[in-house]
Each structure stands twice: as structure tokens, then as C-alpha cells.
Amino acid sequence: ILNVEQSPQSLHVQEGDSTNFTCSFPSSNFYALHWYRWETAKSPEALFVMTLNGDEKKKGRISATLNTKEGYSYLYIKGSQPEDSATYLCAFGDSNYQLIWGAGTKLIIKP
Amino acid sequence: KAGVTQTPRYLIKTRGQQVTLSCSPISGHRSVSWYQQTPGQGLQFLFEYFSETQRNKGNFPGRFSGRQFSNSRSEMNVSTLELGDSALYLCASSLDFVASPEQFFGPGTRLTVL
Numbered sequence: 518i519l520n521v522e523q524s525p526q527s528l529h530v531q532e533g534d535s536t537n538f539t540c541s542f543p544s545s546n547f548y549a550l551h552w553y554r555w556e557t558a559k560s561p562e563a564l565f566v567m568t569l570n571g572d573e574k575k576k577g578r579i580s581a582t583l584n585t586k587e588g589y590s591y592l593y594i595k596g597s598q599p600e601d602s603a604t605y606l607c608a609f610g611d612s613n614y615q616l617i618w619g620a621g622t623k624l625i626i627k628p
Numbered sequence: 629k630a631g632v633t634q635t636p637r638y639l640i641k642t643r644g645q646q647v648t649l650s651c652s653p654i655s656g657h658r659s660v661s662w663y664q665q666t667p668g669q670g671l672q673f674l675f676e677y678f679s680e681t682q683r684n685k686g687n688f689p690g691r692f693s694g695r696q697f698s699n700s701r702s703e704m705n706v707s708t709l710e711l712g713d714s715a716l717y718l719c720a721s722s723l724d725f726v727a728s729p730e731q732f733f734g735p736g737t738r739l740t741v742l
Contacts, residue, residue: 560733
């Protein structure tokens with residue numbers, strides 16, 4: 518059974534602070550690692566799709582890194598804002614092109 | 629460009645009934661994937677269609693089926709509904725999930741089975 522683990526489960530961060538969380542995934546049969554942001558009452562929104570070991574991607578204040586050899590990815594948010602409050606999901610794409618999802622990290626930004 | 633649409637948004641059925649959910653992808657997208665989200669399980673992959681063919685299937689019983697039409701619209705059918713089928717069903721479209729895996733999600737259909 519393939520497991521994708523995200524930590525922490527939830528996180529309270531003061532507005533303006535930076536934060537990061539982790540996605541752990543199997544280190545074999547890797548195809549891609551996806552990060553999504555899911556705000557309440559909205560659809561999941563793609564943040565990054567990473568396919569190469571060592572990939573680093575950035576979108577505004579959010580960035581992500583990927584280590585496929587050890588099976589982890591970090592998501593960083595710099596200078597958190599209230600609109601960053603959401604659940605952040607990662608999904609491991611295996612070599613059969615199936616996505617296995619983590620349970621998510623719920624981020625709450627305190628003003 | 630219109631986003632992914634799903635109909636209906638909410639549905640209430642009773643055990644034993646069947647249900648059909650619909651998904652219209654973004655124009656030009658040929659790949660549609662379906663996911664089930666339940667509180668205890670998180671998102672689980674149901675199946676993926678590309679150019680009217682089921683290309684991939686998750687670990688769900690045969691009661692769950694789908695199809696894709698020539699205009700890339702997709703339907704998902706669940707027969708003989710069980711209480712445990714109550715969930716949010718999401719579809720996502722992409723140009724081609726294998727070649728270009730970025731997906732765009734619809735708003736979901738909330739199915740309640742009584």
C-alpha cells in the first residue's frame with residue numbers, strides 16, 4: 518500500500534510570519550508530485566506539478582522543493598496573509614499515472 | 629475560458645438506487661479524472677478518461693463506472709447505492725493527464741445516500 522503523509526495536520530500561523538510543511542511519499546515508481554490549495558467552499562486549485570529530483574518551483578510568495586530520492590517535498594509560504602488560509606494537499610503520481618493523495622495540512626492565518 | 633462544471637451540485641438518493649453525475653471539462657481538455665472525497669479517507673482516485681477511453685482505474689468496486697463522450701464530457705455512474713457512497717465527487721480536467729498532468733477541478737457534486 519502506498520502512503521502519502523503530510524505534516525503537520527493543521528497549523529496556526531500569525532499574519533506576516535513564514536511557514537512550511539511537508540509531504541512524504543514513496544521513493545520508488547515516481548512520476549510527479551502535485552501541490553494543491555483547497556479553500557473552503559471552492560475547488561482545489563493547482564499550485565505546482567514537479568517531476569524532477571531537485572525541482573524548485575515558485576509562485577508569488579509560495580514555493581516548493583522536491584527530493585524524489587528520499588521521498589519528500591516541502592511547501593513554503595513567505596509572509597503569510599489571511600487569504601493563504603486553506604488546506605494544502607499533495608498528491609504523489611506514480612508510474613501508472615495514478616494520483617495518491619495526502620490528507621492535507623490545514624493552514625489558518627491569524628490576523 | 630469557462631472552468632470545469634459539474635452537475636448536479638447536490639443530490640440525495642436512497643440505498644439501492646443508482647445515480648449519474650456529469651462533468652464538462654475546460655474546452656480543449658481531453659482528459660477527465662474522477663475523485664471521491666470522504667471525511668475519513670481524503671481524496672481517492674476513481675478513474676481517468678482520455679479520448680473516450682478509460683485509461684486508468686482506481687480501487688473501487690464495479691458499481692462505480694464512467695464514460696466519456698466525443699466532446700470530452702464525462703459521466704460517472706454509481707449503481708446500487710450504499711450509505712458509504714455518501715461523499716463529495718470531484719472531477720478534474722487536463723489537456724492530457726499523462727503528458728501534461730496539471731489538473732483543473734470542478735466544484736464537485738455532494739451525494740447523500742439515505
